[in-house]
Amino acid sequence: MSVQPVIVRSNTVTITVKEALSAKLSVNKTSAIVGELISFTIEASGGEPNYIAQIVDAGSGKVLQTTSAFSSSTTISLKFLTSGTYNIYAQVADSRQRTVKSNTVTITIGLPKITANLSVDRAYVTVNEPLRFTVTITGGIGPYTIRIKDANTGQVLATQTA
Numbered sequence: 001m002s003v004q005p006v007i008v009r010s011n012t013v014t015i016t017v018k019e020a021l022s023a024k025l026s027v028n029k030t031s032a033i034v035g036e037l038i039s040f041t042i043e044a045s046g047g048e049p050n051y052i053a054q055i056v057d058a059g060s061g062k063v064l065q066t067t068s069a070f071s072s073s074t075t076i077s078l079k080f081l082t083s084g085t086y087n088i089y090a091q092v093a094d095s096r097q098r099t100v101k102s103n104t105v106t107i108t109i110g111l112p113k114i115t116a117n118l119s120v121d122r123a124y125v126t127v128n129e130p131l132r133f134t135v136t137i138t139g140g141i142g143p144y145t146i147r148i149k150d151a152n153t154g155q156v157l158a159t160q161t162a
Contacts (some may be wrong), residue, residue: 021047023092023102030105033112034141035079040088042102043073047094058087058104080109114140118148133158 021044028039044051050069055078057064067074080086086109090102114137121132135146148158 018048019046021045021092021094021098021100023051023053023090023100025088025090025102025105027088027105027107031108031110032080033110034081034083035112037077037079038107039075039077040090040105041073041075042067042070042090042092044070044092044094045072047098047100048096050095051092053090053092056089056091058089063091064088080107083109083111085109112139112141114138116146135162137162 024043026041026043028041032038040055042053042055044053049071051071052069053067053074055064055066055076056062064078065076067076086107087104088107089104091099092102093099117136119134119136121134125131133148135148137144137146142162144162146158146160146162147156149156
């Protein structure tokens with residue numbers, strides 16, 4: 001008995017392996033003052049585009065903002081209303097709801113510089129004569145509480161909130 005060779009033919013199958021989902025977060029500045037805009041750029045690749053991202057405060061776990069769908073990168077701007085140091089990352093999801101966490105960036109938010117200038121309507125007055133003070137404030141965050149004090153005694157002569 002002789003053995004006959006068997007020829008087997010099959011279809012060609014192509015398998016494409018997608019790149020793993022990844023995300024990178026960058027900022028235009030790492031320090032700012034309260035109320036100043038900071039731009040965050042999120043770059044995503046791999047997985048299945050389109051992507052959606054959330055900017056997250058790592059300290060509190062609070063989602064600060066969610067992006068609309070994007071194909072590879074997007075930039076959003078945020079204002080921080082409280083001074084402090086924030087560790088921020090992006091949580092990115094692809095169209096199949098697979099998620100990845102980006103690198104963390106540290107942002108330092110300081111209080112704005114404040115200056116006050118005091119002027120009076122005249123240099124000399126007599127006892128019990130009214131005197132008009134004008135205070136001009138620049139910077140800072142209102143409302144402001146203004147106290148006019150006697151430089152010699154420290155006594156508060158007038159208080160106003162503006």
